Structure formats: structure tokens, C-alpha cells
Amino acid sequence: MKLIIKFLIKVATVIALSYILPVLWSGFSNPIVSTPMDAVKVALVLSILNTFLKPIISFFSLPITCLTLGLFSLVISAAMVVLADNLLAGFQVGGWIAALLFSLAFSFISATVENFIVDKD
Numbered sequence: 219m220k221l222i223i224k225f226l227i228k229v230a231t232v233i234a235l236s237y238i239l240p241v242l243w244s245g246f247s248n249p250i251v252s253t254p255m256d257a258v259k260v261a262l263v264l265s266i267l268n269t270f271l272k273p274i275i276s277f278f279s280l281p282i283t284c285l286t287l288g289l290f291s292l293v294i295s296a297a298m299v300v301l302a303d304n305l306l307a308g309f310q311v312g313g314w315i316a317a318l319l320f321s322l323a324f325s326f327i328s329a330t331v332e333n334f335i336v337d338k339d
Contacts, residue, residue, distance in 0.1 A: 246316050295318070
């Protein structure tokens with residue numbers, strides 16, 4: 219049940235960011251996702267990429283991540299968003315800086331909301 223709630227929080231975060239980020243910064247297309255079904259696809263693809271591909275890339279880029287004191291992990295997160303952008307037709311992010319901003323906002327908002335809603339035991 220917690221897995222479904224966490225996934226729905228991620229979908230709601232993608233929908234919210236698709237309307238908030240284009241207003242805050244012009245680097246985004248308006249809106250980021252076309253339909254709510256595209257938001258479900260984005261949340262699913264990002265979850266799969268972050269679960270399976272990101273740990274592999276993080277492992278192989280560990281030396282550069284250590285040299286940059288962990289800042290390269292932000293580049294890896296942005297790369298996951300750009301990869302999701304390339305895989306999905308209904309999801310547009312306007313470049314690497316926009317992907318980095320989306321990735322930071324997505325991680326922060328979804329983790330905060332999950333902490334307040336799901337982890338209340």
C-alpha cells in the first residue's frame with residue numbers, strides 16, 4: 219500500500235511541477251507534461267530509471283563524484299530526467315539546466331511529502 223501511495227505522490231509532484239516550473243522559469247515548455255496519463259508515465263519511467271540505471275551509473279562515476287564532492291550526482295539526476303524526456307513523447311524539458319531544476323524540485327518535493335504522509339508510523 220505504501221508503494222502505491224509513494225507512486226501517487228510522485229505523479230502528483232510531476233503534475234504540480236508541470237504547471238509551477240514554466241511560470242517560474244522560461245526554460246521550460248508550457249506545460250512539461252501534456253496529459254495526466256503522461257504524468258503517470260513520467261513518474262513510472264523516472265522511478266524505473268532511478269531504481270535500476272542510476273545506481274549503475276553512480277557506481278562507475280564514483281571517482282568523479284568524489285572529486286567534485288558529490289556535485290556530480292546532480293548531473294546524474296539531471297541525466298535521468300533528460301533520458302526520460304527522450305523516451306517519452308508527452309514530456310518535454312528544455313535542456314540540461316531545466317532538467318537539473320526539475321530533478322531537484324522533484325526529489326525535494328516528493329521526499330518531503332512522502333516523509334509527512336507515508337512515513338507516519
